[in-house]
Amino acid sequence: MNTSTNSGGQQQTLSIDNTTATTSNSLPLTSDPNDNNNNNNNNNSERLKQQTQRLTHHLNGLTSPSTTTTNTDTSSSNGHEATSSSENNNHIHNRLISSSTQTILTGSSYPSNNGNLIPSIFSNSQKEVLRLIGQHLQSVGLNKTVDILIHESGCVLEHEQASNFRELIMSGKWTEALVALEKLKQYIEEHDGIQQMKYLILEQKYFELIEDNRAMDALQCLRHEIQGLKIRTERTHELTTFLMFNSLKDMYKAANWSGKGFISRQNLMEKLQKYLPPDVMLPPKRLESLLSQAVELQQERCTYHVKPGTLVLDDVSLLKDHACSKQTFPCVTIQTLTEHSDEVWFCKFSPDGTKLATGSKDGYLHIYDVDMETYKMKLRKQFEGHSFGIGCIAWCPFSRYVIVCGTDECNELWIWDVEQEEQRSRMTHTPEDSLTSAAWLPCGQRFVCGGSRGQFYYCDIDGNVIDSWEGVRLQCLHVTNDGVILAADAQKRISSYKFDSLTDQQIIHEDHPIMSFTVSKDGRLALLNIATQGVHLWDLHDKQLVRKYQGVTQGNYVNHATFGGPNEEFIASGSEDSKVYLWHRRQERPIMVFSGHSRTVNCVSWHPTSPLVFASASDDTTVRIWSTPEHHTKIELLSSNESSS
Incomplete structure (x- = not known):
C-alpha cells in the first residue's frame, strides 16, 4: 500500500492485489469549474498524471512473471513516486503479463476523460484468442500486422x-x-x-x-x-x-x-x-483446427445434412452457422419399380452399391443394376422358384452372392450367384425347418441361418451345416463386421452367440416382440422394429435403450428400418399407414414423412455409398427410389435430352 497527501490535506490510498488496482478518495479526472485557483488545478492534473504512472508501474511489477525482486516505492517530499527505467518498461512490453485469473496487457490502453491512458485488462480467454489470431496472421505472412498486434496488446505469441x-x-x-x-x-x-x-x-x-x-x-x-x-x-x-x-x-x-x-x-x-x-x-494451425472442429460439430447437428464427405473450412462460410435446407435431402421419388406382381416384402442394396435386390410375395427375386451417376435402376435378372415368397435377403460382403429366405412355412433357402446369374446352392436340412433369416460372416464363405421353429445353423457357402444350435427360435439375424453373431429370438431378446463354445450372452431385452433389427457399421448401435411400439435405438456396448422414435404405425407385421446418411446420422422406416418416416438419429420426432405408396411400407434400404438415395418396398407391389429434388431435376433433363436426340 502506498499513501500520499495532497496539498489540501486529503490522504490518497492506492491498493493493489493480484488482479485489480483501485484508489480510494481519488482525485477528480477533471478540474472543478468552480475552483478559481489555477495553481490548484495544475497541481491536481500533475498529481493525476503521476498517479496513473504509479498505477501502471505497480501493475507491471506485480504481474510480470519474470520479476524476482520487488521495487521499493520511493516518495519524495512533494509526493512524487520514483519510476522504473524506460529500458525495464520496454522489456515488460515484450512479455506476456499474467496472473491466476487475468492477464493485464500493458501495451494496450484506452483514454480516460482527461486523455490519460489506462491499461486494458484482458481475461485469460481473450489473451488466448489474441495469440491464436497472431499465430494465424503469422502463418499467412502478415508479419507486420503481427508486430502491431503484439505492440498494442503486449501479448507475445510464444515463449x-x-x-x-x-x-x-x-x-x-x-x-x-x-x-x-x-x-x-x-x-x-x-x-x-x-x-x-x-x-x-x-x-x-x-x-x-x-x-x-x-x-x-x-x-x-x-x-x-x-x-x-x-x-x-x-x-x-x-x-x-x-x-x-x-x-x-x-x-x-x-x-x-x-x-x-x-x-x-x-x-x-x-x-x-x-x-x-x-x-x-x-x-x-491451432485456430484452423478449432474452426474445423466447429464446422464438424455443425455438420453433425445439421438436421438435413446428407451430402457425402466431411465439410472443410472452404466449404462453408465462417460468418454464419451451417444449415442445409430440405431441398438438399432425398425426399422425392425419382423412379418407381413396378416389375413385381404382388406385395414386395424386402429390398436391399448390395454392399458396393452397384445392385439392388427386391423380394416379393410373388416368389420372384429381382436384381437391378444401379447407375451410379443417375441412380436409375435397370432390371438385370429375375430369379424364380421361391414358392412361399421372399421375406429376407442377405448380400455377401463382396456383393456377388445373395441368400434368399422365405416365410415361416418355408424349410429351405437359396444362394444365388448374381454375377453368373445362376443358383450356387440350395439348402434343405429337415422338413420341419423354418428358415426365415440369414446373415453372412465377414469372410463371405460362411453364413448363419435359422427360423421360428428352433433351428440355428452355421453353414458353408454350399449349404453344408458345419454346426447347429437347437432350441433357439429366431426372428432375425445379423453378423457385425468383426464377426459377432447377433440374433433376436422369440423371448424378446437380442443375444450374441459363439458356436465354437456354444455360449450366448443376452444384450437387449424388450417388453414386446422384436420383429427385426439392423446394426450400424461400427457395431455400436442397433435399430429395432418392435411390435405395436415402433422403432427403438439401443447402444449395444452400454446395453441401454437410447431413444424411442415417434410417429410410425407398427402393428404385428415385420418391418425393416435402416440407418443412413454420411455417418449414419439418419434413420428411416416404413409404416403401416403407407408412409416412410425419417428421423435424425438424435431427435425422437420425425424430420420428414414421405407419401407415395398406397399400402403398408415393409422395408427401407439406404444406399451404402451414396447418402442421397434410398429405396422403399411396399404391399402396393412397387419399390420406390428416393433422391433429392436437385437430382430429380437432373434426371428429367437427361431424359428429355435423350428423347429429343
Missing part, C-alpha cells in the same frame, strides 16, 4: 526461448537448435520427448546434407548423431537407404520429403511443436 528455437530451425542452424532445445527441456512433458525431437531435427539435417551432395557428412550425422540417440532403430536403418539414390527426385519421393527449404522446415516445426505445451509454443 522467448521457443521463439529463438523456431528461428534456428527455420534457418537450418542445427547445432544451435539442439543447444536451444536443451533450454526447453524443462517444459517437455513426455519422458522421451527430448530424444524424439532431437531425432526429428537430425533427420532433417541428414536429408539436407544429402541434397547438398555432402554424402560423407550425412553418413557421419547418421552414424554418430542419429544412431547415438538409440531410438527408432527401424527408421534409422531405413535412413541409410536414402544415401544410395542416384536421383534426388527419387529420394524425395521415397522419403516423402519436399526438399531443403521453407516447406520441409515448416513441416519439421509442426512436428516439434506437438512436444511442447501450448503456453510455451502454440500447436500448429
Whole structure:
C-alpha cells in the first residue's frame, strides 16, 4: 500500500492485489469549474498524471512473471513516486503479463476523460484468442500486422526461448537448435520427448546434407548423431537407404520429403511443436483446427445434412452457422419399380452399391443394376422358384452372392450367384425347418441361418451345416463386421452367440416382440422394429435403450428400418399407414414423412455409398427410389435430352 497527501490535506490510498488496482478518495479526472485557483488545478492534473504512472508501474511489477525482486516505492517530499527505467518498461512490453485469473496487457490502453491512458485488462480467454489470431496472421505472412498486434496488446505469441528455437530451425542452424532445445527441456512433458525431437531435427539435417551432395557428412550425422540417440532403430536403418539414390527426385519421393527449404522446415516445426505445451509454443494451425472442429460439430447437428464427405473450412462460410435446407435431402421419388406382381416384402442394396435386390410375395427375386451417376435402376435378372415368397435377403460382403429366405412355412433357402446369374446352392436340412433369416460372416464363405421353429445353423457357402444350435427360435439375424453373431429370438431378446463354445450372452431385452433389427457399421448401435411400439435405438456396448422414435404405425407385421446418411446420422422406416418416416438419429420426432405408396411400407434400404438415395418396398407391389429434388431435376433433363436426340 502506498499513501500520499495532497496539498489540501486529503490522504490518497492506492491498493493493489493480484488482479485489480483501485484508489480510494481519488482525485477528480477533471478540474472543478468552480475552483478559481489555477495553481490548484495544475497541481491536481500533475498529481493525476503521476498517479496513473504509479498505477501502471505497480501493475507491471506485480504481474510480470519474470520479476524476482520487488521495487521499493520511493516518495519524495512533494509526493512524487520514483519510476522504473524506460529500458525495464520496454522489456515488460515484450512479455506476456499474467496472473491466476487475468492477464493485464500493458501495451494496450484506452483514454480516460482527461486523455490519460489506462491499461486494458484482458481475461485469460481473450489473451488466448489474441495469440491464436497472431499465430494465424503469422502463418499467412502478415508479419507486420503481427508486430502491431503484439505492440498494442503486449501479448507475445510464444515463449522467448521457443521463439529463438523456431528461428534456428527455420534457418537450418542445427547445432544451435539442439543447444536451444536443451533450454526447453524443462517444459517437455513426455519422458522421451527430448530424444524424439532431437531425432526429428537430425533427420532433417541428414536429408539436407544429402541434397547438398555432402554424402560423407550425412553418413557421419547418421552414424554418430542419429544412431547415438538409440531410438527408432527401424527408421534409422531405413535412413541409410536414402544415401544410395542416384536421383534426388527419387529420394524425395521415397522419403516423402519436399526438399531443403521453407516447406520441409515448416513441416519439421509442426512436428516439434506437438512436444511442447501450448503456453510455451502454440500447436500448429491451432485456430484452423478449432474452426474445423466447429464446422464438424455443425455438420453433425445439421438436421438435413446428407451430402457425402466431411465439410472443410472452404466449404462453408465462417460468418454464419451451417444449415442445409430440405431441398438438399432425398425426399422425392425419382423412379418407381413396378416389375413385381404382388406385395414386395424386402429390398436391399448390395454392399458396393452397384445392385439392388427386391423380394416379393410373388416368389420372384429381382436384381437391378444401379447407375451410379443417375441412380436409375435397370432390371438385370429375375430369379424364380421361391414358392412361399421372399421375406429376407442377405448380400455377401463382396456383393456377388445373395441368400434368399422365405416365410415361416418355408424349410429351405437359396444362394444365388448374381454375377453368373445362376443358383450356387440350395439348402434343405429337415422338413420341419423354418428358415426365415440369414446373415453372412465377414469372410463371405460362411453364413448363419435359422427360423421360428428352433433351428440355428452355421453353414458353408454350399449349404453344408458345419454346426447347429437347437432350441433357439429366431426372428432375425445379423453378423457385425468383426464377426459377432447377433440374433433376436422369440423371448424378446437380442443375444450374441459363439458356436465354437456354444455360449450366448443376452444384450437387449424388450417388453414386446422384436420383429427385426439392423446394426450400424461400427457395431455400436442397433435399430429395432418392435411390435405395436415402433422403432427403438439401443447402444449395444452400454446395453441401454437410447431413444424411442415417434410417429410410425407398427402393428404385428415385420418391418425393416435402416440407418443412413454420411455417418449414419439418419434413420428411416416404413409404416403401416403407407408412409416412410425419417428421423435424425438424435431427435425422437420425425424430420420428414414421405407419401407415395398406397399400402403398408415393409422395408427401407439406404444406399451404402451414396447418402442421397434410398429405396422403399411396399404391399402396393412397387419399390420406390428416393433422391433429392436437385437430382430429380437432373434426371428429367437427361431424359428429355435423350428423347429429343
